[in-house]
Amino acid sequence: MMTNSTGLAGRKATPRLWPAPAVIVSVVMAVLAALYLGGTVNPADHLSGFPVAIVDADTGVTTAHGQRVDIGEQIAGSLREGVDHDKFDLRSLSLAEAKHELGRAELYGAIVLPPDLSRKLTSLASGAVTGATVQRPQITVYTNPLANTSSASVVNTLATKALTRANAAVGKQLLAQVTSARAETAAAQARPGAAPAQARAVPGTARLVLSTPMDVRVTPFERVPDGTGNGLSAFYYALLLVLAGFTGSLIVSNLVDSRLGFTPQELGPVYRMERHSGRSRLATLVLKWGIMTGVAAVVSTIYLAIADGLGMPVDHPWQLWALGVLAITAVAVVVQAVLALLGSLGLVVNLFLFIVLSVPSAGGAAPLEATPSAVRFLGTFEPLHQIYVGVRSVLYFGAVWDAGLGRAVTAAAAALVLGLGAGALGTLAYDRKGLVRRHAAPSAEVPAAAGAA
Known part of the structure; x- marks a missing residue:
């Protein structure tokens, strides 16, 4: 009877899994469509x-x-x-x-x-x-x-x-x-x-x-040089920097958590759980930050090499490399802090912050002055726009501080300080309250039910 009731409860609970994923995906896609289409289809109406x-x-x-x-x-x-x-x-x-x-x-x-x-x-x-x-x-x-x-x-x-x-x-x-x-x-x-x-x-x-x-x-006033994608190379390069910090952080977070025994490792049909490391939340977050800082330097170097290999004109390579390292690190620090503080919900928050809301408000495909007021407002703080104007300054305007480079560096530094402060203080508070990342011990009913089965 215990086995049957447990199986029946499992079958009854299954439909409860449907609404949350469906609602979250629908909301994300609806916002995505509204921003991407609403910000581009009628630019003259939004000047x-x-x-x-x-x-x-x-x-x-x-x-x-x-x-x-x-x-x-x-x-x-x-x-x-x-x-x-x-x-x-x-x-x-x-x-x-x-x-x-x-x-x-x-x-x-x-x-x-x-x-x-x-x-x-x-x-x-x-x-x-x-x-x-x-x-x-x-x-x-x-x-x-x-x-x-x-x-x-x-x-x-x-x-x-x-x-x-x-x-x-x-x-x-x-x-x-x-x-x-x-x-x-x-x-x-x-x-x-x-x-x-x-x-x-x-x-x-x-x-x-x-x-x-x-x-x-x-x-x-200045002709668009060859090898710049008709002036879009700055936008795509900035997007690559944001993706490096965002996607790289997700990959590093999953790998580190699985190696430290916080989450299982799955490689195809292989399911494995490492022994719990006992690391605190703060120590784990600092480790992830350190890894992503090193990754930022490597990825920025790779981006620069690929750009040069493709014939993209880069008159100020050191400035572009340094801006790339700073931008990737700043994005990664914020992404990791949000994940550490919010857990699984942090993935959705980061998705909105760095992709859904950020790309339409970047000002790369269309000037912000030709987008709806809500999109222009997002452009005042969304990370992609701040990074884009910095990359644009380095690639097209001689790396002039007043042409956007200063704004990009200032915004990245502010995000870095905010992410470090919020992440460190938040995880430290979790640790002091005893909110450790550890699996609860299985109840006695589960093996009993399995034995009865």
Whole structure:
């Protein structure tokens, strides 16, 4: 009877195992889908604070009649008025300031109005009357694909819409001036009683040029080098660093726990339980931290060697290696601390922290300024974004501290201190309370039931 009741209880208990795994997996996948798809399918709808500069370098011109003309100021004003300031952070900068910020990934683009803009536009209008050879002024739109590959399309769209309106407005103004000037010229040259209507008409070629008087040229501020995956190598390298710390910690944790007799070893059909080592929680955690620190140095070296072997340009290898060691170690310390404090639940917490929430908020595939507000908020502290901007600085922006390297180092150091402190204090408290990691002795009923069977 004891055997039957035990077996029946086991069969009745089996369905209780179904809800928890199903719910956990469903929740994780739902959050994953919402963040991954929600953060990428409609970037234009989520623009907020997207940084673009307007550089008005136009020096203006004084006409023959003594009139001061500054079309650059007019165009810059219309650009500022025509842009949604909730979506775009439009900064009025000098050319030197704009180049400085583009070179530190602080800007995704810049619209540059040249010094000779007013002079050339004025000459264009007078040339339509006199027939003199003139040149259209060129407005340069700089994109910054090294800051983010997707940002170039946003800058291009903004500049196309804004400058198309500005071109049409200036063209209409110039056509009116030319028409008036030609009318005055025709009136002065006409014989008494002659109709000047034909003379007032602007020739088709001149009208076509004057309707879009400015030539807009879109070009990257710095071209994406070969071997960088069109500017995505920094993102994938940062992802590799996070995966090394996250996945490596899980592997090391399982292997160490099984060798110390805390969990069983399973190799295929072989099931083996080592003799309990008697190590405390704190001592076990410190051992795992030490192993992962050594692993971080080895893996960072391997990553660097593979990158070099694949032809990826790395101008600052020592900085990249050191950042890799620091990033992997910081991730590993936090992952191990969470596992030590939360046990099996720590796996789910780490999965959310380092994968589910971290990848969409990295800012590598799409700029954070083009993602939902919740994703932008995650990017302020999620580890992958902090590591990504550091790797991007080393690979693309000369390892400049202000271009993201400082942020990455500071965030990694803070995570390291937080993980060490929380892990050490938490496991020490568990040890002092006698919450040791040891299997409970089997009850007497189990062998009795087995003997009855």
